[in-house]
């Protein structure tokens with residue numbers, strides 16, 4: 001059975017593109033059935049449309065408050081009956097409604113080796129700290145900020161002349177490969193979460 005993926009985006013969507021490309025192979029075991037954004041006009045949504053994938057944009061500003069948006073966003077994602085939801089550059093934290101419906105099947109990718117450098121500026125923070133190795137982490141989202149159980153990580157070297165941009169681009173190249181590999185494994189083989197330990201079978 002091919003697992004149904006919903007991918008959540010806010011920006012460029014290169015991770016989304018990598019998943020779209022991977023799912024062209026029927027052996028991948030997962031297909032992107034919908035892409036959702038928290039804002040209008042993102043290149044990521046254009047990528048979804050170019051691939052003929054259902055796409056929706058629900059800006060928070062259209063709703064009276066964050067909870068109302070969260071409920072609507074949750075309902076919209078649910079209509080696609082996802083087996084796994086992938087946050088790939090999605091800039092909103094999951095709300096209570098979303099997590100109570102999809103907790104345990106919602107993963108996020110972060111451009112640092114968690115628990116180091118959580119938050120919005122991970123490549124810059126890694127550079128400022130002076131670490132020599134950073135990377136990317138795929139994790140199961142919980143109520144915290146980048147705190148959930150870790151599925152996979154990939155290490156990336158920091159070079160002497162890096163800027164936050166060059167470092168982030170190097171991370172993203174490795175991150176895309178990691179996301180495709182591990183989302184595929186989760187979809188094909190299933191996984192368990194016991195405490196902080198994720199085991200992909």
Ligand code: GRF
Nearest residue numbers: 012013014015089109110111
């Ligand atoms: C990725 O590095 C992701 O970890 C971070 O934002 C970037 C998204 O890139 N949260 P893209 O939109 O998939 O190109």
